[in-house]
Amino acid sequence: QKEVEQDPGPLSVPEGAIVSLNCTYSNSAFQYFMWYRQYSRKGPELLMYTYSSGNKEDGRFTAQVDKSSKYISLFIRDSQPSDSATYLCAMSQGSASKIIFGSGTRLSIRP
């Protein structure tokens, strides 16, 4: 069993739709939960992160962590064509620990 599982998609939605991306994990020691965005032929860039449980909102993006279910989500409201990219969930046990990535979900927003 992989430590972090993510549906690879691809996921295609119309512009303006709400997008839901999810990951599950098996290691209960994870404390930092991150979402990275990766455009084609570029390195991943951090979108947002959450420490421990709870929700965090940044503009059109909301990250949720449910540690009891070992389940994290990223919601994108009012999706734009520029949001088309691969979204990677990532987790670590501590601030200087290794970062484990999911397999990524390829998202396409149709104009």
Added chain:
Amino acid sequence: EAGVAQSPRYKIIEKRQSVAFWCNPISGHATLYWYQQILGQGPKLLIQFQNNGVVDDSQLPKDRFSAERLKGVDSTLKIQPAKLEDSAVYLCASSSFLSTPEAFFGQGTRLTVV
């Protein structure tokens, strides 16, 4: 602030040849990572350095891969001999962990082994 620099951007080699990748992290970042990203997959950690010491190399195929971090700054990753399954993008990332867990990535080196 300059980002993480990697070179070369692209490399094509024949199987059994050797290859080396170079990474210059963001100035002052003590933590440096090398990841392997195969097409359609997420990045897989190969090795993590803290300054010039190895923190984790549990997934590094040590019979063919080696890495070093000179004076706690630049790093090189070497593959010798290369196999077809080593075709991937090799990503270098660095982090300071002063306030966030964020790792900053370079653009990667795309390796094709033929």
